[in-house]
Amino acid sequence: MHSPSPLPVLVGFDGSTAALSAVHHAAREALRRGCGLQIVHAFGWPVILPPFHAPYDQHDQGPRAAMLDLLARTAHEVRADHPLVPVTTRLIDGSPGGVLVEASGEAQLLVLGHRGLGGFAGLRVGSVATQATAHARCPVVVVRGDHPPEGAPxxxxxxxxxxxxxxxxxxxxxxxxxxxxxxxxxxxxxxxxxxxxxxxxxxxxxxxxxxxxxxxxxxxxxxxxxxxxxxxxxxxxxxxxxxxxxxxxxxxxxxxxxxxxxxxxxxxxxxxxxxxxxxxxxx
Missing domain, CATH: 3.40.50.620 (HUPs)
Incomplete structure:
Protein backbone atom coordinates (compact mmCIF):
# COMPACT_ATOMS: atom_id res chain seq x y z
CA MET A 1 0.00 0.00 0.00
CA HIS A 2 1.44 3.37 -1.07
CA SER A 3 1.87 6.08 1.56
CA PRO A 4 0.09 9.37 0.75
CA SER A 5 2.12 12.01 -1.06
CA PRO A 6 3.33 14.87 1.14
CA LEU A 7 1.43 18.14 0.89
CA PRO A 8 2.98 20.58 -1.60
CA VAL A 9 4.62 23.94 -1.10
CA LEU A 10 2.19 26.58 -2.37
CA VAL A 11 3.33 29.88 -3.91
CA GLY A 12 1.23 32.87 -4.94
CA PHE A 13 2.14 34.16 -8.41
CA ASP A 14 1.09 37.24 -10.39
CA GLY A 15 3.88 37.65 -12.92
CA SER A 16 5.81 40.29 -10.96
CA THR A 17 9.54 40.14 -10.28
CA ALA A 18 8.89 39.66 -6.56
CA ALA A 19 6.51 36.78 -7.31
CA LEU A 20 9.11 35.11 -9.52
CA SER A 21 11.63 35.32 -6.66
CA ALA A 22 9.01 33.75 -4.42
CA VAL A 23 8.52 30.92 -6.93
CA HIS A 24 12.23 30.06 -6.89
CA HIS A 25 12.34 30.30 -3.09
CA ALA A 26 9.35 27.95 -2.94
CA ALA A 27 11.01 25.53 -5.36
CA ARG A 28 14.10 25.32 -3.13
CA GLU A 29 11.83 24.67 -0.14
CA ALA A 30 10.02 21.91 -2.03
CA LEU A 31 13.34 20.33 -2.94
CA ARG A 32 14.48 20.34 0.71
CA ARG A 33 11.18 18.86 1.85
CA GLY A 34 10.91 16.26 -0.91
CA CYS A 35 7.47 17.45 -2.01
CA GLY A 36 5.80 19.08 -4.99
CA LEU A 37 5.42 22.77 -5.83
CA GLN A 38 2.07 24.31 -6.70
CA ILE A 39 2.07 27.74 -8.38
CA VAL A 40 -1.26 29.54 -7.85
CA HIS A 41 -2.68 32.68 -9.42
CA ALA A 42 -5.82 34.34 -8.06
CA PHE A 43 -7.69 35.60 -11.11
CA GLY A 44 -10.02 38.58 -11.05
CA TRP A 45 -11.40 40.16 -14.21
CA PRO A 46 -10.06 43.71 -14.68
CA VAL A 47 -12.47 46.63 -14.56
CA ILE A 48 -13.46 47.57 -18.12
CA LEU A 49 -13.87 51.29 -18.78
CA PRO A 50 -15.48 52.92 -21.83
CA PRO A 51 -15.26 52.57 -24.74
CA PHE A 52 -16.59 49.00 -24.63
CA HIS A 53 -16.17 48.37 -28.36
CA ALA A 54 -12.43 47.70 -28.70
CA PRO A 55 -11.39 46.44 -32.15
CA TYR A 56 -11.60 42.66 -32.47
CA ASP A 57 -8.24 40.91 -32.48
CA GLN A 58 -8.30 37.18 -33.26
CA HIS A 59 -4.87 36.79 -31.68
CA ASP A 60 -5.95 38.32 -28.37
CA GLN A 61 -6.97 35.41 -26.15
CA GLY A 62 -7.76 37.61 -23.17
CA PRO A 63 -6.17 38.03 -19.73
CA ARG A 64 -7.12 34.55 -18.48
CA ALA A 65 -5.41 32.80 -21.39
CA ALA A 66 -2.41 35.11 -21.07
CA MET A 67 -2.00 34.23 -17.39
CA LEU A 68 -2.40 30.51 -18.08
CA ASP A 69 0.36 30.82 -20.66
CA LEU A 70 2.58 32.70 -18.18
CA LEU A 71 1.94 30.05 -15.52
CA ALA A 72 2.90 27.30 -17.97
CA ARG A 73 6.12 29.08 -19.00
CA THR A 74 7.04 29.74 -15.36
CA ALA A 75 6.46 26.09 -14.46
CA HIS A 76 8.67 25.05 -17.40
CA GLU A 77 11.48 27.31 -16.14
CA VAL A 78 11.19 25.93 -12.62
CA ARG A 79 11.30 22.34 -13.87
CA ALA A 80 14.44 23.17 -15.84
CA ASP A 81 16.12 24.64 -12.73
CA HIS A 82 14.77 22.03 -10.30
CA PRO A 83 14.17 18.81 -12.25
CA LEU A 84 13.52 16.78 -9.08
CA VAL A 85 10.59 18.97 -8.00
CA PRO A 86 7.12 18.07 -9.36
CA VAL A 87 5.47 21.35 -10.44
CA THR A 88 1.77 22.03 -10.97
CA THR A 89 -0.13 25.26 -11.65
CA ARG A 90 -3.60 26.51 -10.74
CA LEU A 91 -5.61 29.56 -11.78
CA ILE A 92 -8.40 30.18 -9.28
CA ASP A 93 -11.11 32.83 -9.57
CA GLY A 94 -11.30 35.09 -6.55
CA SER A 95 -9.49 37.63 -4.41
CA PRO A 96 -5.83 36.84 -3.68
CA GLY A 97 -6.13 36.74 0.09
CA GLY A 98 -9.18 34.49 0.12
CA VAL A 99 -7.82 32.19 -2.58
CA LEU A 100 -4.48 31.71 -0.83
CA VAL A 101 -5.98 31.19 2.61
CA GLU A 102 -8.36 28.56 1.24
CA ALA A 103 -5.63 26.80 -0.75
CA SER A 104 -3.28 26.82 2.27
CA GLY A 105 -5.44 24.12 3.86
CA GLU A 106 -3.89 21.65 1.42
CA ALA A 107 -0.27 22.84 1.66
CA GLN A 108 2.60 22.52 4.12
CA LEU A 109 3.94 26.00 3.37
CA LEU A 110 2.65 29.14 1.63
CA VAL A 111 5.18 31.45 -0.04
CA LEU A 112 4.52 35.06 -1.11
CA GLY A 113 6.60 37.80 -2.68
CA HIS A 114 6.81 41.00 -0.64
CA ARG A 115 5.35 43.12 -3.43
CA GLY A 116 2.92 42.32 -6.19
CA LEU A 117 0.98 43.63 -9.15
CA GLY A 118 -2.26 42.73 -10.82
CA GLY A 119 -4.17 40.35 -8.57
CA PHE A 120 -1.65 40.76 -5.77
CA ALA A 121 -1.45 44.56 -5.85
CA GLY A 122 -1.25 46.16 -2.43
CA LEU A 123 0.90 43.42 -0.92
CA ARG A 124 3.51 45.95 0.15
CA VAL A 125 0.97 47.68 2.38
CA GLY A 126 0.17 44.34 3.89
CA SER A 127 -3.34 43.60 2.61
CA VAL A 128 -2.65 40.15 1.17
CA ALA A 129 0.32 39.36 3.41
CA THR A 130 -1.54 40.32 6.58
CA GLN A 131 -4.62 38.33 5.59
CA ALA A 132 -2.53 35.30 4.67
CA THR A 133 -0.36 35.34 7.79
CA ALA A 134 -3.39 35.89 10.01
CA HIS A 135 -5.63 33.21 8.54
CA ALA A 136 -3.54 30.68 6.57
CA ARG A 137 -3.75 27.08 7.75
CA CYS A 138 -0.03 26.52 7.31
CA PRO A 139 3.17 28.54 7.89
CA VAL A 140 3.65 31.50 5.53
CA VAL A 141 6.93 32.84 4.10
CA VAL A 142 7.10 36.40 2.78
CA VAL A 143 10.21 36.54 0.60
CA ARG A 144 12.40 39.59 1.09
CA GLY A 145 15.94 40.49 0.10
CA ASP A 146 18.31 38.66 -2.21
CA HIS A 147 18.68 34.89 -2.22
CA PRO A 148 20.66 34.25 1.00
CA PRO A 149 23.91 32.31 0.72
CA GLU A 150 24.04 28.64 1.64
CA GLY A 151 24.82 28.23 5.31
CA ALA A 152 23.13 31.47 6.43
CA PRO A 153 21.78 31.10 9.99
Missing part, protein backbone atom coordinates in the same frame (compact mmCIF):
# COMPACT_ATOMS: atom_id res chain seq x y z
CA UNK A 154 18.11 31.20 10.97
CA UNK A 155 16.80 33.67 13.57
CA UNK A 156 13.84 32.64 15.76
CA UNK A 157 11.94 35.28 17.73
CA UNK A 158 10.34 33.68 20.79
CA UNK A 159 8.80 34.51 24.17
CA UNK A 160 7.77 31.10 25.52
CA UNK A 161 4.11 31.36 24.49
CA UNK A 162 2.35 28.38 22.84
CA UNK A 163 2.51 30.16 19.48
CA UNK A 164 6.22 30.82 19.89
CA UNK A 165 6.81 27.20 20.90
CA UNK A 166 5.18 26.01 17.68
CA UNK A 167 7.35 28.48 15.76
CA UNK A 168 10.37 26.97 17.54
CA UNK A 169 9.46 23.52 16.21
CA UNK A 170 9.27 24.89 12.66
CA UNK A 171 12.51 26.88 13.06
CA UNK A 172 14.43 23.84 14.33
CA UNK A 173 13.06 21.73 11.49
CA UNK A 174 14.15 24.39 9.00
CA UNK A 175 17.62 24.57 10.55
CA UNK A 176 17.92 20.79 10.27
CA UNK A 177 16.79 20.78 6.62
CA UNK A 178 19.31 23.51 5.77
CA UNK A 179 22.05 22.24 8.11
CA UNK A 180 22.58 25.74 9.58
CA UNK A 181 22.86 27.37 12.99
CA UNK A 182 19.71 28.60 14.75
CA UNK A 183 19.77 31.80 16.81
CA UNK A 184 16.97 31.88 19.42
CA UNK A 185 16.22 35.55 20.12
CA UNK A 186 14.37 37.00 23.10
CA UNK A 187 13.36 40.67 23.11
CA UNK A 188 14.24 42.57 26.26
CA UNK A 189 11.84 45.45 27.04
CA UNK A 190 13.49 48.59 28.36
CA UNK A 191 14.19 48.50 32.08
CA UNK A 192 13.68 44.75 32.53
CA UNK A 193 16.08 42.00 33.49
CA UNK A 194 17.83 40.34 30.57
CA UNK A 195 18.12 37.14 32.64
CA UNK A 196 14.32 36.88 32.88
CA UNK A 197 13.77 37.35 29.15
CA UNK A 198 16.60 34.98 28.29
CA UNK A 199 14.77 32.18 30.10
CA UNK A 200 11.23 33.16 28.99
CA UNK A 201 11.35 31.10 25.81
CA UNK A 202 13.93 28.50 26.79
CA UNK A 203 11.38 25.76 27.53
CA UNK A 204 10.02 25.76 24.00
CA UNK A 205 13.46 26.02 22.44
CA UNK A 206 14.89 23.29 24.64
CA UNK A 207 11.96 21.00 23.87
CA UNK A 208 12.35 21.53 20.14
CA UNK A 209 16.11 21.16 20.52
CA UNK A 210 15.78 17.69 22.05
CA UNK A 211 13.67 16.62 19.06
CA UNK A 212 16.31 17.99 16.67
CA UNK A 213 19.60 17.02 18.38
CA UNK A 214 21.68 17.67 15.28
CA UNK A 215 20.78 21.38 15.20
CA UNK A 216 23.33 23.74 16.71
CA UNK A 217 21.65 26.70 18.36
CA UNK A 218 22.38 29.55 20.71
CA UNK A 219 20.25 32.10 22.54
CA UNK A 220 20.58 35.85 22.37
CA UNK A 221 18.75 38.64 24.18
CA UNK A 222 18.06 41.57 21.88
CA UNK A 223 16.94 45.07 22.77
CA UNK A 224 15.41 47.77 20.67
CA UNK A 225 12.62 50.32 20.45
CA UNK A 226 10.30 47.55 19.29
CA UNK A 227 10.27 43.80 18.80
CA UNK A 228 10.36 44.26 15.04
CA UNK A 229 13.36 46.60 15.07
CA UNK A 230 15.27 44.30 17.44
CA UNK A 231 14.67 41.23 15.26
CA UNK A 232 15.38 43.10 12.03
CA UNK A 233 18.67 44.36 13.46
CA UNK A 234 19.70 40.88 14.62
CA UNK A 235 18.81 39.33 11.26
CA UNK A 236 20.90 41.99 9.50
CA UNK A 237 23.89 41.65 11.85
CA UNK A 238 23.99 37.88 11.50
CA UNK A 239 23.25 37.87 7.73
CA UNK A 240 20.35 35.53 8.47
CA UNK A 241 18.76 33.49 5.72
CA UNK A 242 15.37 33.30 7.44
CA UNK A 243 13.54 35.05 10.29
CA UNK A 244 10.91 32.90 12.07
CA UNK A 245 8.12 34.14 14.36
CA UNK A 246 4.79 32.87 15.68
CA UNK A 247 1.46 34.55 15.03
CA UNK A 248 0.55 35.06 18.65
CA UNK A 249 2.65 35.66 21.73
CA UNK A 250 2.73 37.34 25.09
CA UNK A 251 4.69 40.30 26.31
CA UNK A 252 6.66 41.88 23.49
CA UNK A 253 5.24 39.52 20.87
CA UNK A 254 1.51 40.01 21.59
CA UNK A 255 -0.56 40.85 18.51
CA UNK A 256 2.31 39.97 16.18
CA UNK A 257 0.31 39.33 13.01
CA UNK A 258 -2.24 42.09 12.93
CA UNK A 259 -0.09 44.80 14.48
CA UNK A 260 2.92 46.87 13.60
CA UNK A 261 5.45 44.10 14.33
CA UNK A 262 4.43 41.87 11.44
CA UNK A 263 4.17 44.79 9.03
CA UNK A 264 7.60 45.96 10.14
CA UNK A 265 9.14 42.54 9.59
CA UNK A 266 7.48 42.03 6.22
CA UNK A 267 8.41 45.54 5.07
CA UNK A 268 11.94 45.92 6.37
CA UNK A 269 13.60 42.58 7.18
CA UNK A 270 16.75 41.84 5.18
CA UNK A 271 15.72 38.22 4.62
CA UNK A 272 12.59 36.09 4.13
CA UNK A 273 10.14 36.11 7.07
CA UNK A 274 8.40 32.87 8.10
CA UNK A 275 5.23 33.35 10.16
CA UNK A 276 3.93 30.23 11.92
CA UNK A 277 0.25 30.07 12.96
CA UNK A 278 -0.51 29.34 16.60
CA UNK A 279 -2.06 25.93 17.32
CA UNK A 280 -5.54 27.41 17.83
CA UNK A 281 -5.29 29.18 14.46
CA UNK A 282 -4.97 25.91 12.53
CA UNK A 283 -8.29 24.29 11.62
Missing amino acids: IVLGTDGSPGANRAAEVAFAQAQLRDVELIVAHHQPAGSSSAFWATAGDAGALGAGTRHPDVKYRTEVVSGDSVASALIDLAYRTAAGLLVVGTRGRGGFRGLVMGSTSRGLIEHASCPVLVVPAPQDVN
